[in-house]
Amino acid sequence: MSSVYEQLGGEPAMAAAVELFYRKVLADDRISHYFEDVDMDRQAAKQKAFLTMVCGGPSHYSGKDMREGHRHLVKRGLNDIHFNAVAEHLQGTLEELGVSADLVRQVMAVAEGARADVLNR
Amino acid sequence: MARVKVESTWYPLEPEESVLDGLLRQGVAVPHSCRAGACQSCMMRGVAGNVPPTAQSGLKDTLKARSYFLACMCKLPEGTGLEVAGAQDLRVPARITAVEQLTADVLRVSLEPEAPLDYRAGQYITLLRADGLARSYSLASLPREKHLELHVRQVPGGTMSGWLAREARPGEQVALQGPAGDCFYVPGASEAPLLLAGTGTGLAPLYGIARDALEQGHTGPLFLFHGAREPGGLYLVETLRELAARHANFHYRPNVLCGGGDGVEEGSIEALVRTILPKRPLGWRAYLCGNVEGVLSLRKKLFLAGFSLKDIHADAFLPSTPPGGPLAGAA
Numbered sequence: 133m134s135s136v137y138e139q140l141g142g143e144p145a146m147a148a149a150v151e152l153f154y155r156k157v158l159a160d161d162r163i164s165h166y167f168e169d170v171d172m173d174r175q176a177a178k179q180k181a182f183l184t185m186v187c188g189g190p191s192h193y194s195g196k197d198m199r200e201g202h203r204h205l206v207k208r209g210l211n212d213i214h215f216n217a218v219a220e221h222l223q224g225t226l227e228e229l230g231v232s233a234d235l236v237r238q239v240m241a242v243a244e245g246a247r248a249d250v251l252n253r
Numbered sequence: 254m255a256r257v258k259v260e261s262t263w264y265p266l267e268p269e270e271s272v273l274d275g276l277l278r279q280g281v282a283v284p285h286s287c288r289a290g291a292c293q294s295c296m297m298r299g300v301a302g303n304v305p306p307t308a309q310s311g312l313k314d315t316l317k318a319r320s321y322f323l324a325c326m327c328k329l330p331e332g333t334g335l336e337v338a339g340a341q342d343l344r345v346p347a348r349i350t351a352v353e354q355l356t357a358d359v360l361r362v363s364l365e366p367e368a369p370l371d372y373r374a375g376q377y378i379t380l381l382r383a384d385g386l387a388r389s390y391s392l393a394s395l396p397r398e399k400h401l402e403l404h405v406r407q408v409p410g411g412t413m414s415g416w417l418a419r420e421a422r423p424g425e426q427v428a429l430q431g432p433a434g435d436c437f438y439v440p441g442a443s444e445a446p447l448l449l450a451g452t453g454t455g456l457a458p459l460y461g462i463a464r465d466a467l468e469q470g471h472t473g474p475l476f477l478f479h480g481a482r483e484p485g486g487l488y489l490v491e492t493l494r495e496l497a498a499r500h501a502n503f504h505y506r507p508n509v510l511c512g513g514g515d516g517v518e519e520g521s522i523e524a525l526v527r528t529i530l531p532k533r534p535l536g537w538r539a540y541l542c543g544n545v546e547g548v549l550s551l552r553k554k555l556f557l558a559g560f561s562l563k564d565i566h567a568d569a570f571l572p573s574t575p576p577g578g579p580l581a582g583a584a
């Protein structure tokens with residue numbers, strides 16, 4: 133079966149999803165401080181990497197990369213509350229894009245699977 | 254250890270040290286200012302070896318293809334070497350033709366390049382003094398005009414702005430590098446609403462972009478918000494009012510934090526901008542220039558208000574940062 137990434141429309145669809153997702157994240161006081169990069173384009177590129185990964189697109193991050201990539205955030209207090217907030221916005225973004233409930237569930241399961249690595253547990 | 258070669262000498266770099274910082278530390282003169290990849294004054298060219306792509310971010314494709322890169326953004330992998338040369342080939346000699354006072358602390362500097370500069374209104378250039386001091390400034394002029402026009406704020410203790418205010422005389426020789434940046438009007442969607450906003454000398458590129466758009470026949474509404482602390486900080490007020498009188502779609506909105514009145518609104522530029530935005534700013538384009546915090550804050554607000562990132566063109570006027578100093582000297 134093709135990935136959610138392909139079913140959504142691949143790279144161009146990710147570009148559209150990024151803006152929706154990034155806007156939700158920036159507007160959420162619980163987590164916005166983690167994403168206040170001076171360079172919004174660079175931040176947007178990272179969000180795209182995130183979305184591509186959880187939607188099963190071409191991605192080369194390992195669990196170890198996830199640990200290392202978020203370690204400095206865990207030092208700044210990243211915990212389950214923040215993780216849940218990101219997951220909530222991920223789900224909201226997919227629903228807004230009209231992704232079927234079944235596929236949304238698949239993506240959320242992939243995201244959930246990254247929890248331990250992201251939170252460095 | 255990584256190393257970098259300039260004019261037949263190899264210089265070692267410390268771990269995580271940029272090519273710019275490593276060369277400056279060892280006494281090699283390289284023009285520089287922001288040390289954050291924004292002003293392009295530290296441009297160099299790779300002669301042999303691999304230039305990391307991150308060091309070319311923001312450069313025009315033609316420059317990338319010729320191995321130009323930003324020395325402040327260039328970190329080399331351990332064990333590699335890069336041979337580099339300066340960007341002399343990209344510089345054009347120019348002459349200062351006039352320096353006028355526009356407000357108590359803003360100068361209009363006119364320049365005449367030896368060869369015509371191919372630029373779009375709103376882009377910026379790097380101005381180099383004979384001794385290599387480099388600072389970037391946005392162009393307020395239009396390509397069809399004979400002289401290049403810059404608006405330079407006199408920064409307390411400012412090296413380049415102080416020199417321009419007190420010492421530079423008409424006839425003075427300087428050099429220009431550029432143009433760079435994507436803050437310019439793109440023809441096409443001529444009915445699109447355009448939002449131009451900036452404080453202080455952030456007006457320079459906006460003044461160019463507004464006139465360029467009108468001359469190219471833009472028919473959509475064009476809002477220009479120029480902010481200052483108090484009325485004495487506004488400039489080109491009469492010129493812009495006349496432009497507004499000639500173009501029904503051009504809305505000039507000068508504003509100040511205190512002392513408004515007489516056609517000058519009082520309030521924060523962000524609050525005033527919000528009053529003209531529709532619920533869904535579909536098809537709008539924005540140009541934001543000037544003070545770093547102001548530009549970044551408004552950029553974020555516009556994005557949250559529904560602007561697409563690709564429709565927001567922003568030039569934050571990053572100040573110079575000395576090696577070893579904080580990354581944002583403006584804090």
Ligand SMILES: Cc1cc2nc3c(=O)[nH]c(=O)nc-3n(C[C@H](O)[C@H](O)[C@H](O)COP(=O)(O)OP(=O)(O)OC[C@H]3O[C@@H](n4cnc5c(N)ncnc54)[C@H](O)[C@@H]3O)c2cc1C
Pocket residue numbers: 286287291292377388389390391392404405406407408409410411412413414415454455457458568569570571572573574582583584
């Ligand atoms: C893309 C770009 C476009 C620019 N366009 C313009 C323009 O059109 N007009 C214009 O006036 N300037 C513009 N600038 C800023 C300009 O390049 C110089 O930084 C500025 O003129 C100060 O240079 P200076 O040599 O006079 O002062 P410096 O000698 O560099 O600075 C003196 C001291 O003041 C500090 N400082 C300087 N500026 C600020 C600031 N804003 N806030 C807090 N501290 C500061 C420095 O860190 C330093 O400690 C632009 C910058 C960039 C990156």
Ligand code: HEM
Pocket residue numbers: 163166167177178179181182185186193201202205210214215216218242243244246247250
């Ligand atoms: C499902 C869980 C998550 C996954 C799969 C994930 C994935 C990723 C990926 C792939 C990157 C790297 C992008 C790149 O550098 O190219 C990244 C970076 C980042 N992530 Fe996550 N992420 C997750 C959860 C979170 C959470 C909960 C937060 C904070 C609330 C967060 C904040 C960040 C930040 C701030 C960066 C950029 C790091 C930096 O700039 O140094 N992530 N993430």
Ligand code: FES
Pocket residue numbers: 285286287288289290291292293294295296323324325326
């Ligand atoms: S871009 Fe390198 S010093 Fe400004």
